[in-house]
Amino acid sequence: MKISCDIKVKHLSRVEGHGNIHIKIKGGRVTEAQWEVVETPRFFEAMLVGKKWDNAPWICGRICGICSIGHTLASIRAVENAFGIVPSEQTRKLRLLLKHMETLQSHVLHLYFLAAPDFLNTGSVFPLIKSHPDVVARAARIKLLANDACDIIGGRRMHPTTTVVGGFTMLPDRCKLESLKRRLEEAVTDLHRTAELFRSFPVPDFVRETEFVSLRGNGEYPFIGGDLVSTDGVRMKEHDYKKMTNEYTVARSTAKWARLSRESFAVGALARLNNNFAFLHPAARELSESFGLRPVNHNPFMNNIAQLVECVHVTLESIAMINEFLDNEWDEPRQAVKHKKGKGVSAVEVPRGILYHCYEFDSAGKIVRSDCVIPTGQNHANIQHDLTELAAQSASMGRKDAEIELLAEMLVRSYDPCISCSVH
Amino acid sequence: MPVDNYLGVPLHRPKVAFFEFTACEGCQLQILNNEATLLDFLSLVEVVAFREAMTERSDDYEIAFVEGSITRADEAKRLKEIRKKAKVLVAMGSCACFGGVNQLKNRFNNNKWVKEQVYGKFPVESEEARPLEDVVTVDLNIYGCPIKKEEVEKIVTNLVLGKSVSHPKYPVCMECMANENICLYKMGEPCLGPVTRAGCDAWCPGSRFGCWGCRGPADAANVEQIISIMEEHKFSADTIIDRLECFGGFKKFAGELKKRTAKSKSKKKRAAK
Ligand code: SF4
Numbered sequence: 001m002k003i004s005c006d007i008k009v010k011h012l013s014r015v016e017g018h019g020n021i022h023i024k025i026k027g028g029r030v031t032e033a034q035w036e037v038v039e040t041p042r043f044f045e046a047m048l049v050g051k052k053w054d055n056a057p058w059i060c061g062r063i064c065g066i067c068s069i070g071h072t073l074a075s076i077r078a079v080e081n082a083f084g085i086v087p088s089e090q091t092r093k094l095r096l097l098l099k100h101m102e103t104l105q106s107h108v109l110h111l112y113f114l115a116a117p118d119f120l121n122t123g124s125v126f127p128l129i130k131s132h133p134d135v136v137a138r139a140a141r142i143k144l145l146a147n148d149a150c151d152i153i154g155g156r157r158m159h160p161t162t163t164v165v166g167g168f169t170m171l172p173d174r175c176k177l178e179s180l181k182r183r184l185e186e187a188v189t190d191l192h193r194t195a196e197l198f199r200s201f202p203v204p205d206f207v208r209e210t211e212f213v214s215l216r217g218n219g220e221y222p223f224i225g226g227d228l229v230s231t232d233g234v235r236m237k238e239h240d241y242k243k244m245t246n247e248y249t250v251a252r253s254t255a256k257w258a259r260l261s262r263e264s265f266a267v268g269a270l271a272r273l274n275n276n277f278a279f280l281h282p283a284a285r286e287l288s289e290s291f292g293l294r295p296v297n298h299n300p301f302m303n304n305i306a307q308l309v310e311c312v313h314v315t316l317e318s319i320a321m322i323n324e325f326l327d328n329e330w331d332e333p334r335q336a337v338k339h340k341k342g343k344g345v346s347a348v349e350v351p352r353g354i355l356y357h358c359y360e361f362d363s364a365g366k367i368v369r370s371d372c373v374i375p376t377g378q379n380h381a382n383i384q385h386d387l388t389e390l391a392a393q394s395a396s397m398g399r400k401d402a403e404i405e406l407l408a409e410m411l412v413r414s415y416d417p418c419i420s421c422s423v424h
Numbered sequence: 425m426p427v428d429n430y431l432g433v434p435l436h437r438p439k440v441a442f443f444e445f446t447a448c449e450g451c452q453l454q455i456l457n458n459e460a461t462l463l464d465f466l467s468l469v470e471v472v473a474f475r476e477a478m479t480e481r482s483d484d485y486e487i488a489f490v491e492g493s494i495t496r497a498d499e500a501k502r503l504k505e506i507r508k509k510a511k512v513l514v515a516m517g518s519c520a521c522f523g524g525v526n527q528l529k530n531r532f533n534n535n536k537w538v539k540e541q542v543y544g545k546f547p548v549e550s551e552e553a554r555p556l557e558d559v560v561t562v563d564l565n566i567y568g569c570p571i572k573k574e575e576v577e578k579i580v581t582n583l584v585l586g587k588s589v590s591h592p593k594y595p596v597c598m599e600c601m602a603n604e605n606i607c608l609y610k611m612g613e614p615c616l617g618p619v620t621r622a623g624c625d626a627w628c629p630g631s632r633f634g635c636w637g638c639r640g641p642a643d644a645a646n647v648e649q650i651i652s653i654m655e656e657h658k659f660s661a662d663t664i665i666d667r668l669e670c671f672g673g674f675k676k677f678a679g680e681l682k683k684r685t686a687k688s689k690s691k692k693k694r695a696a697k
């Protein structure tokens with residue numbers, strides 16, 4: 001039995017943004033297990049008030065450097081929903097392809113640069129450049145490919161420039177798409193090697209029953225728009241997102257927390273997979289099975305594996321989509337936009353989970369009110385409850401201080417939190 | 425190939441640290457997004473602190489790259505400590521150089537309303553968003569939202585080699601024309617390229633998206649020029665002001681334009697009466 005410890009991690013590393021972990025055990029009892037969010041808020045929802053509709057995607061992309069494409073697309077969809085604009089099939093597909101490449105980029109960044117060092121006993125990816133050059137080269141290769149793809153389709157890899165309300169300012173170069181397809185085909189091998197690497201890492205044995213929230217696919221694994229669903233049986237429409245998130249404030253956090261059927265819920269790759277397993281590409285599903293990852297899986301550390309499975313899914317689906325593009329004639333990239341008074345909601349699955357943007361416009365097309373609910377914001381409460389449980393388990397198992405600290409850090413990292421995003 | 429010498433002279437690898445304040449962390453990420461050249465970059469410098477990427481950290485550094493704007497007292501205090509330790513302090517990105525998108529909330533001049541809009545009655549600490557130079561001396565600015573990786577590499581190489589770093593004085597239009605892009609004005613879209621400092625290789629116009637001035641004003645930019653562009657191409661003052669005030673670099677210009685349009689509006693009103 002663990003008698004006592006006092007663990008304080010200030011500004012946890014290898015996560016996006018600023019969060020602290022405190023675990024205090026006294027006389028074998030956990031007296032404190034806290035996940036604190038100390039990030040400075042930025043007030044995007046206030047900034048937008050009075051701005052014209054075309055500002056929203058451009059400004060809101062800046063909520064997050066890692067998933068700027070996801071935010072931009074969520075913002076565009078909310079504006080389009082408010083104005084009653086239905087994107088063409090070509091636009092819809094091209095947006096999905098762009099999103100897939102961001103998902104691949106973000107997941108690979110997390111898996112290799114943020115999560116893997118914990119399993120390889122280093123503090124960062126940098127020492128691995130010498131000790132595991134092939135691993136680092138592989139990570140860089142996949143990331144570069146995904147980032148180049150975002151440049152080709154979105155204009156640039158961060159804060160994209162071609163993505164606008166109504167469609168795209170211009171379409172990608174056909175030759176570049178073709179070479180992208182070839183590189184994606186090569187990446188499949190790299191992803192299988194990535195799977196072998198992660199198969200050699202022991203997944204901490206930790207299970208806590210959790211409600212998982214995501215979009216519900218309609219024939220395909222969902223990313224942009226659709227119904228909202230939870231593993232506890234809740235089902236709602238996109239525009240009812242507020243009832244799905246129920247945000248509230250807590251003293252230890254500058255980010256808002258969320259809840260649904262229980263005291264907390266989780267979003268992200270594991271949630272998407274738990275709710276949409278059947279819609280995964282067969283090869284991705286097979287990979288998932290090989291890791292023993294089947295719905296509903298309640299081990300938060302398996303989010304890493306769910307991300308890996310999604311990497312395979314988005315890569316294979318992207319190859320198929322590019323083939324389709326190359327076979328078809330292309331339409332005009334952009335439709336005209338007519339603004340009107342009204343409200344638009346959008347739900348988009350970004351790498352870290354389901355993201356909502358909602359804007360209300362006046363008749364001049366200016367924003368009257370705006371609201372964004374961020375995946376990591378929805379995860380904070382769940383991280384907290386997992387942490388409490390992990391601390392209790394560690395106390396009763398008599399784990400060493402260093403082990404508890406590492407496990408707690410790994411737990412938070414497995415959510416791949418984007419803290420500055422959650423405190424937008 | 426990684427560089428460890430320059431013209432045969434072994435290079436001193438300066439210890440560098442990365443820090444972030446109120447920001448999207450995108451500028452830091454741009455450094456990690458340099459897959460193709462990241463390893464060369466890392467051979468030039470010794471990274472001793474980079475929280476987004478590493479657990480190890482050290483307080484012994486020569487160059488501090490600082491991202492983000494300052495919006496809280498604890499941030500100002502931490503920045504001053506960084507300033508004391510660093511030989512060279514570099515402001516990285518529009519947030520650090522001008523306040524970036526964060527400073528958009530300053531335009532309401534009503535911090536209480538801003539906080540209530542997002543948090544209701546829940547108390548949060550937050551002040552006006554300020555650029556780094558409002559708190560400490562900044563030795564060098566790297567402009568952009570986000571920063572451009574090629575430019576960062578060039579700047580870092582120059583710092584390491586002890587060469588001076590200078591920014592283009594001319595506007596984005598020069599780069600845009602050199603790249604033979606279609607001018608957005610011809611397509612009826614607004615663009616701040618004529619008044620924005622170059623260096624991004626006309627990044628946005630290159631994908632048919634008008635410039636929003638993230639790098640701040642070019643040396644010769646002035647309000648009259650902006651107004652004449654606006655009138656010539658028939659864009660409303662609101663459209664131009666949205667762009668001018670987006671990243672903070674054109675703060676003076678946006679303020680001046682707002683004042684003038686308010687004046688002409690009240691003149692028109694009076695004339696109507
Ligand atoms: S300047 Fe732009 S990209 Fe850089 S941190 Fe600020 S918002 Fe992010």
Ligand code: SF4
Nearest residue numbers: 597600607608615617
């Ligand atoms: S598109 Fe913009 S930057 Fe390019 S020439 Fe026209 S005004 Fe200048």
Ligand code: SF4
Nearest residue numbers: 624628635636637638
């Ligand atoms: S074109 Fe304008 S907005 Fe775009 S990166 Fe260059 S300076 Fe910034």
Ligand SMILES: [Fe+2]
Nearest residue numbers: 371372373374
């Ligand atoms: Fe929000």
